[in-house]
Amino acid sequence: xxxxxxxxxxxxxxxxxxxxxxxxxxxxxxxxxxxxxxxxxxxxxxxxxxxxxxxxxxxxxxxxxxxxxxxxxxxxxxxxxxxxxxxxxxxxxxxxxxxxxxxxxxxxxxxxxxxxxxxxxxxxxxxxxxxxxxxxxxxxxxxxxxxxxxxxxxxxxxxxxxxxxxxxxxxxxxxxxxxxxxxxxxxxxxxxxxxxxxxxxxxxxxxxxxxxxxxxxxxxxxxxxxxxxxxxxxxxxxxxxxxxxxxxxxxxxxxxxxxxxxxxxxxxxxxxxxxxxxxxxxxxx
Amino acid sequence: xxxxxxxxxxxxxxxxxxxxxxxxxxxxxxxxxxxxxxxxxxxxxxxxxxxxxxxxxxxxxxxxxxxxxxxxxxxxxxxxxxxxxxxxxxxxxxxxxxxxxxxxxxxxxxxxxxxxxxxxxxxxxxxxxxxxxxxxxxxxxxxxxxxxxxxxxxxxxxxxxxxxxxxxxxxxxxxxxxxxxxxxxxxxxxxxxxxxxxxxxxxxxxxxxxxxxxxxxxxxxxxxxxxxxxxxxxxxxxxxxxxxxxxxxxxxxxxxxxxxxxxxxxxxxxxxxxxxxxxxxxxxx
Numbered sequence: 001x002x003x004x005x006x007x008x009x010x011x012x013x014x015x016x017x018x019x020x021x022x023x024x025x026x027x028x029x030x031x032x033x034x035x036x037x038x039x040x041x042x043x044x045x046x047x048x049x050x051x052x053x054x055x056x057x058x059x060x061x062x063x064x065x066x067x068x069x070x071x072x073x074x075x076x077x078x079x080x081x082x083x084x085x086x087x088x089x090x091x092x093x094x095x096x097x098x099x100x101x102x103x104x105x106x107x108x109x110x111x112x113x114x115x116x117x118x119x120x121x122x123x124x125x126x127x128x129x130x131x132x133x134x135x136x137x138x139x140x141x142x143x144x145x146x147x148x149x150x151x152x153x154x155x156x157x158x159x160x161x162x163x164x165x166x167x168x169x170x171x172x173x174x175x176x177x178x179x180x181x182x183x184x185x186x187x188x189x190x191x192x193x194x195x196x197x198x199x200x201x202x203x204x205x206x207x208x209x210x211x212x213x214x215x216x217x218x219x220x221x222x223x224x225x226x227x228x229x230x231x232x233x234x235x236x237x238x239x240x241x242x243x244x245x246x247x248x249x250x251x252x253x254x255x256x257x258x259x260x261x262x263x264x265x266x267x268x269x270x271x272x273x274x275x276x277x278x279x280x281x282x283x284x285x
Numbered sequence: 286x287x288x289x290x291x292x293x294x295x296x297x298x299x300x301x302x303x304x305x306x307x308x309x310x311x312x313x314x315x316x317x318x319x320x321x322x323x324x325x326x327x328x329x330x331x332x333x334x335x336x337x338x339x340x341x342x343x344x345x346x347x348x349x350x351x352x353x354x355x356x357x358x359x360x361x362x363x364x365x366x367x368x369x370x371x372x373x374x375x376x377x378x379x380x381x382x383x384x385x386x387x388x389x390x391x392x393x394x395x396x397x398x399x400x401x402x403x404x405x406x407x408x409x410x411x412x413x414x415x416x417x418x419x420x421x422x423x424x425x426x427x428x429x430x431x432x433x434x435x436x437x438x439x440x441x442x443x444x445x446x447x448x449x450x451x452x453x454x455x456x457x458x459x460x461x462x463x464x465x466x467x468x469x470x471x472x473x474x475x476x477x478x479x480x481x482x483x484x485x486x487x488x489x490x491x492x493x494x495x496x497x498x499x500x501x502x503x504x505x506x507x508x509x510x511x512x513x514x515x516x517x518x519x520x521x522x523x524x525x526x527x528x529x530x531x532x533x534x535x536x537x538x539x540x541x542x543x544x545x546x547x548x549x550x551x552x553x554x555x556x557x558x559x560x561x562x563x564x565x566x567x568x569x570x
Contacts, residue, residue: 124479161520161521168482195442239408
């Protein structure tokens, strides 16, 4: 049997994989139970969602550290633009600060930024990307003071209208170049970028700015925009190639498994999901 | 009132807009009725789907010419790769030849190629793109002898798994460069490319190889992968900017409206759909 002990620490769980972030879905485990389940399997890192740690970030962060599980990060910033945002710029900024505070309280390393969609009354993405740039630039110093790194996550272009006018790694590094804050980088999620032949070129621009790498799989026939992600190996993404590309670009952090799957993985026993996830990470990534 | 007489000829109808290509959906008009409806409104071009003209391509082509409506093209090639293809390479090639014959019989100018998804047993898109290149290269000479131009249409990355491993204008021009046939070009559809900030760069490579420009709109909140396209003006795409970009890159052909909309436009009176389409073309594109 292959010995995975050397690289097992590279695996992290994003709790979305167990449906934790959706009320009524998933395992129903507490944050502490989820930490324990990771520790038992040698899963070395965990990423929480804000509702799971609200009001008890410091306690949960301490619990994870004591269990030997690193809090890799927190999902996520508020939408900064578009129809799903809080609309009022002050409300958006206040919640952005709050998300940074929560990441710091957890002793989390990275807060993921999902930027939001196209601003009302505008066409195309350029105007919205300008608003994103302003709203991210406004919080970088504060995040740095809190010891928090910020990762811009380009989402799949199918979310361009409502969830993320930031759709490519190219645009994400362009934003990083423009804002030029040392604690601002990019999260690469295979679900969002697997189709992009320009990715290898863009990763040459990384220069230490890849702050996260997310795993799942793109199912050959995807049936739902949001909640039909596949387990690694069940889809068509070249996971090994993508992981190599990101690691060759200098990334040495966790591989974070994040699977939104309302009709399949969220319905299974969470212990089984974690077991399959560990096995697949080693066999197909 | 604004005078549209000078540019009205630039508008073409893709019959998908009336639901013609889906059995049981849409107007239920014959090809001839659709031609007449275009002619009455000064819509100067039409694009058919293969099931609509099967066995009577020459007759329908002649009817359209006599009505003063140009047959801009035919939709579409068989899927050349992936799960929705005919699988057997010989069957695929035979049907590809047949689609070329049908385009020629219609006196259509362009056959649109939708390439198909990821080949079974492979990961990522590179291997499938190689198969696409081989299968397109194999028919270019024959199409040229028939007077048919071939337009590779990059589809939105959300179709990458099953319908089109060709997802960007960049990859489409790369394929054109590689195959280097004078009758091979690219179709730009705003639905598929509206999010792509690299598009202006890629259009600089056009050199007369834009063979089609397709209009609809990307709805801010899209609810169905295939059949929820918006009428121009109802979504978030920068249609004016996209049209300018394509025309500044040298394109002088028709603007072809292609709207798959099972829950909205396909349920309306087709006369109203065409009237709105003409009005929107002039007011928002």
